[in-house]
Amino acid sequence: MVYKIVRSQRKTLAIHVRYPNVEVRAPYTISERQLHHFVQKKSAWIESKLLIQSHKHGERYQISENNIIPFMGNTKRILCTKATKNKVTANEDSIIIQGPSLDSAKRRSLFEHWLKAQAQDELTTRTHALTHRLGIENQLTDIKFRKTKSKWGHCTSQGIVQYNWLILMAPRHVIDYLVTHEVCHLIHLNHSKQFWQLVGDIHPTYHESKKWLKEQGHRLWLS
Ligand SMILES: [Zn+2]
Incomplete structure (x- = not known):
């Protein structure tokens, strides 16, 4: 498992999982080996957190052509068109995104x-x-x-x-x-x-x- 180690004056070890990153916050006094052992012990918990978070991540709305997104209790379709200037406008059923490179x-x-x-x-x-x-x-x-x-x-x-x-x-x-x-x-x-x-x-x-x-x-x- 890949994780980032952040050392500080803290007294205890803590694992922070924010998909796709895992961060271990550790006191200066803990050895690399102890730290690794701690992460190993918690690996099932880390994996399950990552899985849940990646699922949630996949549920996020995406701003791409023809996607339907919610807006103030309604839904609108995203339309993208090439134009010289960046501009966003909306009408009853769509949000039109314009620009030179979208x-x-x-x-x-x-x-x-x-x-x-x-x-x-x-x-x-x-x-x-x-x-x-x-x-x-x-x-x-x-x-x-x-x-x-x-x-x-x-x-x-x-x-x-x-x-x-x-x-x-x-x-x-x-x-x-x-x-x-x-x-x-x-x-x-x-x-x-x-x-x-x-x-x-x-x-x-x-x-x-x-x-x-x-x-x-x-x-x-x-x-
Ligand atoms: Zn409040």
């Missing part, structure tokens, strides 16, 4: 750029509508958009709400839930009972949306 990386980056702009429009509007409804417009200081790895949204004590713009490919109820979740943090900056009570008052089916994100969210990471 290899897979370029298609994806053009699409992502477009998606981020859509998210900025849509999520800003929704966030303001909800803070207005709750009478907490003053609590919100800024809205940021970032493709974060670990979570879909975030809210700081300074009143900055942050969204991962890939969420625009989720169903509408999930988009609603994410906005509700982050805006409710402007009132309760924790996951207390009161917080979930408020989320439930605004978005009664939040359990379902949470479940969707947990089970399907990985697909929105385009490949």
Whole structure:
């Protein structure tokens, strides 16, 4: 098994599996041999993690000609055409990607750029509508958009709400839930009972949306 070793001041050994890479984090004091032995012992666990992750990776949406992808609760077909300038437009049933050389990386980056702009429009509007409804417009200081790895949204004590713009490919109820979740943090900056009570008052089916994100969210990471 191929793995990368990262030494540090840490006290214990840990294995991090992120398909297709395996990383072993180790203290300076552990010998190469001990380390190898540890990885051997955990090899079945590592293999099974890699397998699950590679399966999930394969479920990611792909931005290629004629593929159908979800967008705000609908589906749209990807169409690619040669043009002198890079441009992305959308109509009722398709998203048209244009450019001089559309290899897979370029298609994806053009699409992502477009998606981020859509998210900025849509999520800003929704966030303001909800803070207005709750009478907490003053609590919100800024809205940021970032493709974060670990979570879909975030809210700081300074009143900055942050969204991962890939969420625009989720169903509408999930988009609603994410906005509700982050805006409710402007009132309760924790996951207390009161917080979930408020989320439930605004978005009664939040359990379902949470479940969707947990089970399907990985697909929105385009490949
Ligand atoms: Zn939260």
